Structures are given as C-alpha cells and as structure tokens.
Amino acid sequence: MKYIVREALAAFRRAPLLTALSAAMIALSLFVVGLFGVAAYNVQQVVERIEERVEVVAYLRDGAPPDAIRLARAEIESFPEVAAVNYISKEEALEVANRELGELSAVLVDADVNPLPASFEISLRPGHRTPDVVAEVAERLSAYAFVEDVQFGQEWLDKIFVLRRIAGTASTVLGLAFAAVAALIIGAAVRMAIYARRDEIAIMRLVGATPGFIQGPFLLEGFLTGLLGGLLAAPATYGVYHLLSGAVVELQWVPGYWVVCGVVIGAVLGLIASALAVHRHLKGT
Amino acid sequence: MIRFERVTVQYGRSGLALNDVSFFIRKGEFCFLTGHSGAGKTTALRLMHMAVRPTTGEVTVGAYSSSQIKPREVALLRRKVGFVFQDFRLLEDRTAAENVAFALEVTGAHQSVVRTKVGRLLAQVGLAHRSEAYPSELSGGERQRVAIARALANDPLVLLADEPTGNLDDEAKRGVFDLFRDINTLGTAVVMATHDHELVRAVPDAHIIELNQGFLVRDTAPEI
Numbered sequence: 001m002k003y004i005v006r007e008a009l010a011a012f013r014r015a016p017l018l019t020a021l022s023a024a025m026i027a028l029s030l031f032v033v034g035l036f037g038v039a040a041y042n043v044q045q046v047v048e049r050i051e052e053r054v055e056v057v058a059y060l061r062d063g064a065p066p067d068a069i070r071l072a073r074a075e076i077e078s079f080p081e082v083a084a085v086n087y088i089s090k091e092e093a094l095e096v097a098n099r100e101l102g103e104l105s106a107v108l109v110d111a112d113v114n115p116l117p118a119s120f121e122i123s124l125r126p127g128h129r130t131p132d133v134v135a136e137v138a139e140r141l142s143a144y145a146f147v148e149d150v151q152f153g154q155e156w157l158d159k160i161f162v163l164r165r166i167a168g169t170a171s172t173v174l175g176l177a178f179a180a181v182a183a184l185i186i187g188a189a190v191r192m193a194i195y196a197r198r199d200e201i202a203i204m205r206l207v208g209a210t211p212g213f214i215q216g217p218f219l220l221e222g223f224l225t226g227l228l229g230g231l232l233a234a235p236a237t238y239g240v241y242h243l244l245s246g247a248v249v250e251l252q253w254v255p256g257y258w259v260v261c262g263v264v265i266g267a268v269l270g271l272i273a274s275a276l277a278v279h280r281h282l283k284g285t
Numbered sequence: 286m287i288r289f290e291r292v293t294v295q296y297g298r299s300g301l302a303l304n305d306v307s308f309f310i311r312k313g314e315f316c317f318l319t320g321h322s323g324a325g326k327t328t329a330l331r332l333m334h335m336a337v338r339p340t341t342g343e344v345t346v347g348a349y350s351s352s353q354i355k356p357r358e359v360a361l362l363r364r365k366v367g368f369v370f371q372d373f374r375l376l377e378d379r380t381a382a383e384n385v386a387f388a389l390e391v392t393g394a395h396q397s398v399v400r401t402k403v404g405r406l407l408a409q410v411g412l413a414h415r416s417e418a419y420p421s422e423l424s425g426g427e428r429q430r431v432a433i434a435r436a437l438a439n440d441p442l443v444l445l446a447d448e449p450t451g452n453l454d455d456e457a458k459r460g461v462f463d464l465f466r467d468i469n470t471l472g473t474a475v476v477m478a479t480h481d482h483e484l485v486r487a488v489p490d491a492h493i494i495e496l497n498q499g500f501l502v503r504d505t506a507p508e509i
C-alpha cells in the first residue's frame with residue numbers, strides 16, 4: 001500500500017505537466033457539468049416556486065353551520081396531501097375584493113347583501129401537487145354537503161406538470177450526456193498518463209509484478225487527478241455563477257452537498273476511467 | 286527445470302516461429318540458444334517467460350506449465366526467471382540504483398530489504414560507484430550490468446538473455462559475458478540467445494541448442 005501511494009505521488013512529481021493537463025481537462029468537463037448543475041438547480045427552484053402556488057379553493061354555501069365548518073377544516077387538515085387550510089369568511093372575502101378591485105368594488109359594497117361566499121384555501125404538500133392528486137382532493141372536498149364549488153385551475157396545473165416533466169427529462173438527459181463526455185475526457189487523460197509510463201508498465205510485467213500491483217498506482221493517480229479536477233472545477237463554477245448572478249440574471253447557488261457530490265463524482269470518474277484504461281492496456285500487451 | 290515438449294508456435298500470418306521443438310534445460314546449466322536471426326531464439330526465450338504460449342505442445346518452467354498457468358502465477362514465475370535484453374530496457378528517468386530497486390519494490394519487498402539488496406546487487410555487477418548515475422550517463426556495458434542486476438533482484442533460478450552483448454563493443458562484451466559466467470558459477474542457470482560463435486566457444490561445457498527457421502537442428506544435451 002505504501003508503495004502504491006508513493007508511486008502515485010511520484011507520478012505527479014515526475015510528470016507535473018501531464019498531471020496538470022489531465023486535472024485541467026477533468027476540471028473543465030466537471031466545470032461544464034457544474035454550470036449545467038447550477039442551471040438545472042435554478043430551473044428546479046423556479047418550477048417549485050410556481051408549484052407552491054398550486055392550491056385548491058372550496059367555496060362554501062351561505063349559512064353553513066360554523067361547527068360543521070370547524071370540524072371539516074380539522075378533517076381536511078389531516079389529509080396526508082394537505083399542507084395548510086386557510087378559512088376565508090364572507091367578510092374577509094369582501095375585504096380582499098375591495099382591496100384588490102379598487103373602484104370596481106363599489107358594485108359589491110353598494111349591494112345590501114354580501115354576494116361573496118366563504119371559502120377554504122387549501123395548499124398542498126410538495127410532491128402532492130400533481131393534477132391527479134389535486135383532482136382527487138377536490139373530489140373529496142366536493143363530498144361535503146356545505147361545499148358549493150371547488151376550483152383548482154386544471155389548465156394551469158396541467159401546464160406546470162408538463163413544464164416539470166420537460167425540466168426533469170432535460171436535466172437527466174443533458175446531465176448524463178455531460179457526465180459521459182467528462183468520463184470520456186478523463187479516460188483520454190488517463191490513457192495519456194498510461195502511454196507516458198508504458199515502459200514502466202512493461203518492466204513491471206517483466207520482473208513479475210502482480211496485476212494488482214501494476215494497477216494500484218494508476219487507480220490512485222486517477223482518483224487523485226479526478227479529485228483535483230473536481231476541486232478546481234468547484235471554484236471555477238462558483239466564479240461564473242457569481243459573475244452571471246450579479247450582472248445578467250438573479251440565480252441561486254446550489255446546495256453544499258451538490259458541490260461535495262460533484263467533487264466526489266470527479267474522483268470516482270477518475271478512478272473508473274483509470275481502471276478501464278489500465279485494464280485495457282494490460283490486456284493489449 | 287525448463288522443458289519444451291513438441292512445442293509449435295504459429296504467429297498469425299507471419300508463419301511458424303517454432304516447429305515441433307523439444308528440449309530440456311537443467312538447473313544451474315549454462316545454455317546457448319544459437320541460430321541465425323529468425324531461427325526462433327527470441328520466441329523460445331519468450332516461451333520460457335510465459336510471454337508467449339505455445340500453439341501446440343507444452344512448456345514447463347519449474348512447477349509451472351504453459352497449459353495451466355494463471356495470470357497471477359505468471360507474475361510469480363517471472364520473479365524466478367530473470368530477463369536481460371539486447372537494448373537494456375532501463376527506465377531513463379531513474380538512477381541505476383532506482384532501476385534495480387524498482388524490480389524489488391514492485392514485487393512487494395520491504396524498503397529496508399530493498400536498500401541493502403540494491404547495494405549488494407550493484408556491487409556484484411561492479412557498479413557500486415555508479416549507483417546514482419542515470420542510464421544516459423552510463424556506457425553500454427554499464428547499462429547492461431544495471432539490467433543484469435535488476436534481473437537478479439528476486440534471486441532467479443534462471444537468467445534469460447536475448448543477445449545481451451549484441452549492442453556492446455568488444456571490451457564491454459567480454460566484461461558482461463564474464464559476469465554471466467560468474468552468476469552461473471554461483472548456481473543460477475543462464476540461457477543465452479546469441480549468434481556470436483566466439484561466446485559459444487568460450488564455454489566448452491555449455492549446453493548448446495541450435496535452431497534454424499523454427500526447427501531444432503542441434504541439442505548437445507545428453508539424452509533424457
């Protein structure tokens with residue numbers, strides 16, 4: 001083990017330019033993945049914010065008994081899909097209308113009777129804001145005798161759902177494509193490193209080094225190069241995010257664990273690419 | 286110790302390298318593989334190192350047989366079969382001592398063992414004073430001595446040498462050849478491929494195996 005660590009580190013010392021080049025190539029490909037990650041994260045945030053506005057409104061018949069309303073509210077709050085239930089009384093509805101409609105509200109205020117119904121505004125938990133769930137909740141609400149009508153913006157909801165699906169699919173497909181390109185680049189970098197040390201490998205085979213012993217330093221080297229690439233890519237991505245966020249469009253930085261995952265993925269890709277390249281080299285000689 | 290039994294090697298389209306060759310090399314022997322270029326000498330050495338497998342027939346080296354050996358065992362076999370080439374094959378970015386140490390390190394030797402053994406091996410080949418020199422700073426004869434020290438690193442039972450003096454001037458050639466004889470005297474078998482008759486004549490009691498276009502044409506060993 002000591003030998004493997006020593007040799008892997010010695011490889012950096014012996015060919016610093018090659019190592020720097022490999023790490024830079026890995027960093028560059030992870031940087032592209034990183035930028036894409038920032039974009040995907042922000043799209044996801046926007047979609048989530050839009051989704052938060054998904055709510056079901058149940059309009060109540062006039063004269064519904066307050067006790068029944070209280071009981072119903074407690075019951076609706078206990079639905080697993082429901083995040084919160086907000087009761088808007090007739091008076092509150094009128095107040096809101098006055099505020100929001102301005103001059104037009106005169107039509108309502110002048111009337112002797114308040115024509116606006118009381119309502120429940122029901123917001124749903126994340127993950128339950130799909131058209132199916134919303135429709136199902138709406139149906140359950142309709143079953144209450146004092147509920148006159150239920151509205152949930154079917155069309156609007158369908159559009160969000162399609163948007164979410166497109167964003168999700170695009171993230172997955174593009175993310176995989178970028179990761180594949182990164183892996184190919186790392187593979188090429190490792191093949192370059194192996195090519196530079198083919199004489200060494202030939203001598204190792206000549207004097208009776210076991211395959212594990214031959215592969216060990218290359219695997220560690222690939223892992224460390226990938227790690228280094230990841231550590232370089234993270235600040236580069238942050239730099240570009242910072243530039244764009246201030247000047248072009250307001251963006252959010254990805255959560256910390258995404259960064260850690262990115263660096264780990266770089267190291268693991270380096271390891272896998274090394275393993276494949278060494279295995280192929282040893283088979284071919 | 287090394288047995289070839291009806292060994293034939295066919296290389297793709299380039300034809301037969303060895304054709305139905307059988308011989309036996311004993312422990313501690315000094316054996317010459319002779320013949321013109323293209324006779325099959327290098328192929329025979331590569332078979333002994335299990336770098337090539339026979340197309341038909343069987344090669345046995347010590348306890349290992351070409352028909353049954355596993356990849357890991359090939360590595361173990363090679364520790365007991367040293368190999369020296371005409372073109373030395375040293376690592377140019379490492380000193381003489383590091384080149385020898387490399388063979389020990391990659392076979393898992395402890396660092397303290399490596400240090401003492403490298404010193405002893407370089408002294409054995411007469412290069413104790415050149416241990417810190419890089420190959421580019423060494424003469425041809427000195428480079429070959431480093432290569433021999435490396436081949437001896439794991440105390441092999443047999444030392445294979447493919448035209449080891451082919452790139453050397455007369456003086457260096459004599460020096461390197463004497464070194465092979467010294468090594469043989471200490472009990473290590475030597476199998477040397479050469480077409481240099483002068484060398485062959487220098488060892489009157491040597492075992493001579495002569496090949497010609499893949500056929501065995503002379504074997505001076507007594508019948509087994």
